[in-house]
Amino acid sequence: MSVERQAMLFDAVDNYGNGSLDRAAFQQLCTMLRMGSQGAPPRRTWLQIIAPDFVSSSIWQAVDAFVRSRAFELVIDAVLVCNAVLLLVLEFVPDPKHDLDAWNSWSTIMGLVFTWIFVIEMLLKLASLGFIVYARSLMNLFDAVVTVAGVVLTVLIIWPNGYDDPIYLRYALLLRFVRFFRVFYLIPAVAFIFSTFVRIIPNATVLIAVLLSGMYVIAALGMQFFGGLINRDPSREQGALLTADKDWPNYYWPNNFNDMMSGMVVCFELLVVNNWHVVTEGFTCVAGNWARWFFIINYLFMHNLILNLLIAFAIEAYNAAMKESRTARLAEIEQGYYGDDGPSVHHAVHGNPQQIHTPELLSQADGVLVAARLEYREDVDKLELQRLEIEYAIKLVQLKEEHARKVAAVASNTLRKSVEFGRLLSEETRQQGRQQGRQQGDSFR
Incomplete structure (x- = not known):
């Protein structure tokens, strides 16, 4: 498969345009690959339609990769932190409010710089992701609303009118400061609290x-x-x-x-x-x-x-x-073991788990799964998850071997008892034959 075809398939399932796939998107990609990726419509952005030659150039490819990367988000987060620091400086450092040329001061210039940075960020994301993918993310929509509102407020500040008082610059900085909360959203625990709060409203x-x-x-x-x-x-x-x-x-x-x-x-x-x-x-x-x-x-x-x-x-x-989230993650682990769309790694290694009928063995296997659940936390990375899968597979192999030994022991014990029972039965039969023979001899006499 060519590199262009790979990029097209990845873009088709990358719903959020962040260069990564969630579980649903990955399953969709697997389905497309299994079906030969027929009928997968390529997602073309407005920039690809207007300037296809520029999009295929090496310069834009590098810019597009940077916009979709994690480094770009870190740069924006750093700019948000600087915006918060500037807001604190303006709060505690006096500013010449009544200066007629106040908008040329360093604070006004820094406010304009931040405005342009966020405008460029929004335009780059729109050019890289397109309107549809960009609008799918609530975070992008929130950033766009704040950016547009900041631009309108900045224009009102520098344009000669009744709202050109430099004090409104602080309002613009405060408006952009709202985006600073996205930095806290990067912390998984805080993001989970915010999402839960929005969901329970x-x-x-x-x-x-x-x-x-x-x-x-x-x-x-x-x-x-x-x-x-x-x-x-x-x-x-x-x-x-x-x-x-x-x-x-x-x-x-x-x-x-x-x-x-x-x-x-x-x-x-x-x-x-x-x-x-x-x-x-x-x-x-x-x-x-x-x-x-x-x-x-x-x-x-x-x-x-x-x-x-x-x-x-x-x-x-x-x-x-929280319980639902952990259950969903554990379900992903179990689905990785057993699968729901055909044979999985567990089936390939251990065979069909439905062939195990011994209740004791199933109970022990469930105990291993419970142990894996207890060890699983939100901060478990892929290597830790692979380690749990390997340990689970090894434990199941050991349990199957132990089950086979138990079955062999039971069969051997049953065979020994059968032989003993046959010997006792034959001895009893011989004794009954002798007794019947003596009774018949006595009757003839």
Whole structure:
């Protein structure tokens, strides 16, 4: 098979365009090879249609290989880290906000550099993978949305209009900082937690709806009971009391039930137990001691009941997803042993496992498989998996040999008992013949 044909087959099953195949894609590739790869339509990108000569050139082949490689993703991750560092520098280092030529400053220039880097990254991936393969990855779609939004915000910054304040540059950097979370996604454990969280959201809609409804009811009751009591007006009694109260910090003034949005914010703070006793003391100061019961009931119902139910559901869903993931990986191991699409390596080495009928041997074989399951972890690499397969194969051979020895011993014991039984039977038959002969002789006399 030519190199071009191999590349075409690989691209046809490389659903995500990352230069690697998952199990389903590998099985599809095997099926195509077994069927002679007939009917496998080549996937052509828009660049292959527009400029086929350029795509076949050695320069683009090198660029395409680099874009699909792991090194390209590492470079983008490094750029994201630099973007995060720049955001921290802009946060703690003063910037000339009111300078008319501020967009020429080093921070603005660095922001433009990052914007162009991410635009080039998106264009290279679109040229290498094509629109269809690029859109199949949620990570690529997320990066594209953030990149386009960053470009729009950058244009608004440098274009003379009402949004050319350099402060918006920080917003652009902060928008690109959202992509920094993809670095955490590279950690398998963190990626599994994120994927599990996204997967359980549809199943937890009822609990989330109950939680939001409870917050809305509490906010509405708070507006009814405490609306307008938290204010800075010194001419009003409540404002004077709060101003004189040393236990009520100045930055707690927004925690009020004067409107629905502020009430929802207070409900969220009470839900996560964010200094809820300080908030309670403020409302107690202006409304009386009975206000404590309002916040205590809210704490018991919303935090101890509803929120804990939601957390318990999330933990249970995470444990179930973890168990399902391990079961799926172990199923892949078992499928590698037994196969489901015809003879596997296990069949080739050991023959048909259905020929083993001894319950003891099957129990021992299952014990070996359980041991292999216990040794299997998420960080097991291919060499470790091959080692487990070899150990499993050797153990099964030993078990079959032991089974053969047991069968031979049973057969030998059965034969010995049969010979002994035949000897005893023949002796008993001779004795019965002698006794019958004596009885017949006595009758003749």
